[in-house]
Amino acid sequence: METRSLGEHERSTSQSPRVIALANRAGAPAGHVVLSAERISKSFAGVRALQSVDFDLRHGEVHALMGENGAGKSTLMKILAGVHASYEGTIEVDGTQAAFTGVRDAEEAGVAIIHQELNLVPELSVADNIFLGREPLIAGVLLDRRRMVRAAERLLERLGVAIDPESRVAGLRVGEQQLVEIAKALSLRARILIMDEPTSALSASECETLFKIVRQLAIDGVAIIYTSHRIEEVLDLADRVTVLRDGKRVVTAPIGELSHGAIISAMVGRELAASDRGAAVQDGAVVLSVRNLTLDTLGPHGWRRTLHGVSLELKRGEILGIGGLLGSGRTEILESIFGVQRGWRGGSIVVNGETADIRSPVDAYRLGLALVSEDRKERGLHLYESIGDNIALPSIGALSQFGLRAFARERALARGMVRQLAVRCTGIGQQAASLSGGNQQKVVIGKWLATEPRILLLDEPTRGIDVGAKQEIYKLIFDLAAQGLGIIVVTSEMPELLLLSDRILVMCEGRQTGLLRRENATEETVMRFAAPGMAAWPHGTAS
């Protein structure tokens, strides 16, 4: 058995060394519909998630699926991928009716999904993950590691990425993990690949690699359903776009027929006024100053310096943006200031003119600092608790007397925040897990605003949030700055960085490589400082 299949593989190699030979060898013409879904409806516990949605996917196209959170994108994708087995309507794959009872069914039919939250086992190797549950065996019992590693190697090679198939997944960057997921889908010979927000956690250069691969896959005949919150990206990548709103299809059109604005208004259902920074209220008082911040972290290869002497100053009412690629030390700066760094910290931090010894969030909180972490679900929220409990949590010590909780005051505080931030919910008793991403983010911000901070550290405040909510968060950040808070924002999204920041600190590989004023900052200047290899440039040339 083994020799036979190995022989086969050699033959196919000689035939087409470069082309990703996926299924659909019948040579279907381009433009032929590989998947069509008609009048798909689905409700969860009485709530209509999808209402009679039609969708079709052609051979070799990248079909973007757009919509705000809660519009039904995920539900539709999950139905197509066999995750949800009960729905109304019909799905046809290659003209035959399909009724997937599970993901395995769909995979057999050539439909694979890559979820936003990656489904990899961190402690296993890349090859192990790719073939998880389908491991090649010797004599039906023993794991054939060699063959598995070789096959994984070939898959990764074809994707054009240099990942060692024997390395542990936990040691890979998120972008690389994403590629492992794609390799896994390819190993399933997927002809239809569903990608749910693949770029939400990727840096700009990782995104480029991913786009290249997606385009190549499409050329090779894979039909791709693609969702993203980044409209620029979709305009660049997709052939057609379908916009969903409130569970209904608004429009399906070739990408050339829709402008950026048209897509947004189709998604939101109204025109969005772009928010802008109002007049900055700055009296020049420095609320936070960081001198020569260093951080040493313990990695797999011993101690490593993650931050090399970062210095920054934050004034009252100022928004300081921190730009840079993923892993350049942006998050580490915020964590070090807040006292939750993972490793040894050096340097000094001065808050309101006094040297601060911040050893834990408790100290940071007393000094009036607040950190909204990038990982909203893991580190920001108690998902299974109510909105009210979440908002009140950091403040209940201050609200209570003799350790007795003041329920009325807690509720009043939470209600006030929910109103102030316009969190869309049924009430403060609603479970945080049931909110959309944007509203969850508002709750996390609200939880910190309730402590009346003077310095707000925001790490990726709009990750995974839809367009409408993004604008609201921007407006909120501007308002808070206008009220005199000093704000530091870390973000991977260039337009957001340029829109929000008064000044931009650019990081590259743990070093601060540039400090740009708002008027000097463009995507190019920021990228020039952020790209590795440029670190030798003098500090702050453009400031």
Add this chain to the structure above:
Amino acid sequence: MKALRLLSQTKLYWGLLIIVLIGALTSPYTSSGSNIFLSYENLTDVLRQVSITGLVATGMTMVILLGGIDLSVGSVMGFATVICAMLLTMRGWNAASVMGVPVTTIVIGAAVALIARFIFSGLARSHDVGAGQRRNIALSPSRSLWIPSLLGLVAAIAVAWWTASQVPTRFGVLGVLVVSSCLALALGAINGLLIVTGRLQPFIATLAMMVSALGIARLTAGQDNAVVPVYTGTNATEAFEFLRSMLWGVLPVPSVFFLAAIILFGAILRFTTFGRYAYAIGGNVEAAKLSGIKVAQVQLTAYLLSGLLAGIAGVLFVAQYRQGKPDAGTGLELDAIAAVVIGGTSLMGGRGGLAGTFVGVLIFGLLSDILQLQNIDSNVQLLMKGLIIVCTVLVQEQNLGQLIARWRFSRTREGGADPKTAESARLPSAAKAQFAREDLDEAS
């Protein structure tokens, strides 16, 4: 639908109700025709039986809520029984009093100092509670530090004098209660410190304590003296008998301790910031830490309280069974964990509470009572216990509604789906056969 939700929300109490019903229906009758199971004597006796496990389970609940576990409670309780029995029966300085007097002095002194400091800082804040003001106060704790320290010192001296004065004449009931619980609390504190500062996994740290506390207990009791008997009237004070009597002829004293612990700690979990923090830490440690909660402090407190309650349980054990022995609590930790889990507290932490634990403890107690009334072999009891754990947790964790929905769904699919369409979902069999083997080599 609504009925189902109600059923699901109150499922905790249904198990208890069913057990009571079974008990009432299967119970034998006395010659005068009254139901033995439902008799007041029987029910209070059940309460008495479960009190020791119940006290331990109360502490365990708090630890488990935090996402931890305390395996050491059985051994710690055994240690407390030895200390208690020795202090009651032996005059003069011996292993128990040599350990007991200084540890009690330190524990009570520290406790008084901490409580005083807590009250003082609360008073200092009471006029300007509310947002905004808090930071300045919190930043200057030194101002109010010396009065609590002084109070603690005074308390420590008083306790040292009081305990030492009892050594030559044997300890009284209050004395053994205080000293045994303080020693147990100290062991709990070691657990907590290992976990909080040593970053040990709770399972490991308390496993180590489970083993070593048994060793300490045996060393304390001495080798020839593995069991320290406490005979009525001969070497135990009259007052100690109180701990096994009926309070005003209404409730057995041990169960008063148990009920008081449930109510007190239930209220603490519900109405204090400590309780809120416990749930927050159990639910999501990372988020709790970032929210400025002193995670270490809360965790340490929980282990400390778990030890304390095990100590009190130990004293009640001595009163109940008139002996102290190192292995008195063997297996107790598992009974306690089982009761907590049956009560719906998640072993992952963050969900559950003491009401559930109370029910869980009662279910076990009533079950063994029913089986005893039926004269069923005690080994069958063990089997039944196991079954009950599995059944209740299945119902608790799986969420009854979901279970039913899934069952319904699978029925409709089997019956309703057209076999033809189901088949057509798959590829032609030739293609399918390829997938099975070739997916690896396709890669090339």
